[in-house]
Amino acid sequence: MQRNWRTDSLAGLGDEIWAGLTWASQHPGEPWRLPALATIGEAGPQARTIVLREVTPSARRLVAWTDSRSPKVDELRRDSRAQWLFHDPSNGLQLRAVSEVQIHQDDEVARAAWTAVPPPNRTNYLGTEPPGTVLSRPDSDRHPDNSDVPSHFAVVVATVHELDWLWLDPAGHRRARLRWAGERWAGDWLVP
Ligand SMILES: Cc1cc2nc3c(=O)[nH]c(=O)nc-3n(C[C@H](O)[C@H](O)[C@H](O)COP(=O)(O)O)c2cc1C
Numbered sequence: 761m762q763r764n765w766r767t768d769s770l771a772g773l774g775d776e777i778w779a780g781l782t783w784a785s786q787h788p789g790e791p792w793r794l795p796a797l798a799t800i801g802e803a804g805p806q807a808r809t810i811v812l813r814e815v816t817p818s819a820r821r822l823v824a825w826t827d828s829r830s831p832k833v834d835e836l837r838r839d840s841r842a843q844w845l846f847h848d849p850s851n852g853l854q855l856r857a858v859s860e861v862q863i864h865q866d867d868e869v870a871r872a873a874w875t876a877v878p879p880p881n882r883t884n885y886l887g888t889e890p891p892g893t894v895l896s897r898p899d900s901d902r903h904p905d906n907s908d909v910p911s912h913f914a915v916v917v918a919t920v921h922e923l924d925w926l927w928l929d930p931a932g933h934r935r936a937r938l939r940w941a942g943e944r945w946a947g948d949w950l951v952p
Pocket of ligand 1: 812825833
C-alpha cells in the first residue's frame with residue numbers, strides 16, 4: 761500500500777503511520793505485520809518476532825496474542841514497558857513504537873480475541889509444556905483444536921505513547937518523533 765511518507769505535516773505523518781500499522785495488521789505478508797517486541801527481562805533486553813493482530817489508532821493500541829507461560833508475559837507483568845520495532849525493507853522504513861502493555865488472560869478481552877484465532881492456529885496455545893521447555897526431540901507437541909479458551913491464551917494490549925519514525929529515502933532521509941500529548945500527537949522532525 762502506497763503511503764504519503766513525503767508529507768511535511770507531522771500530524772499527517774502520524775495519520776500515515778497509524779494507517780500503515782492498521783493496514784499491516786490486516787494483511788499477512790506486510791512487513792509491518794511482523795514487528796519485534798522488546799521487553800525488559802531480568803537478564804537484560806529481550807526481543808522477539810510477534811504478529812501484529814489488531815490496531816486501533818484512536819486508542820493508540822497495538823494487539824498481539826501469546827502464551828501466558830512464555831517468558832515475555834512474566835517480563836511484561838514485572839515491567840509493562842515494551843517497544844515494538846517495525847521495519848519495511850522494501851522502502852527503508854523503520855518505526856519504533858514505545859508503549860505500556862497490559863496482559864489480558866481469562867477475561868472478556870481474551871475470550872473475544874480467542875474467537876478470532878483461526879482453528880489451525882489454536883494448537884499454538886494448547887501445548888502441554890510452556891514455550892521454552894527443553895525437549896528430547898525437535899518436534900513440538902501438537903494438540904487437537906479446542907474451541908474453549910485455553911487458560912494460557914493471553915492478549916498483549918499495548919498503548920503507544922511515542923513513535924520514532926525513520927525513512928531512508930534516496931531523495932533525502934527523514935526522521936520524526938511523535939509523542940502523545942494528552943489529546944493529540946505532538947512531534948518534531950529529527951536529524952536522521
Ligand atoms: C514469524 C514469527 C511470528 C511469531 N509470532 C508470534 C506471536 O504472534 N506470538 C508469540 O507469542 N510468539 C510469536 N512468535 C514466537 C516468538 O518470536 C518467540 O520465539 C516466542 O513467543 C517465545 O518468546 P519469549 O521466550 O521471549 O517469551 C513468532 C515467531 C516468528 C518467527
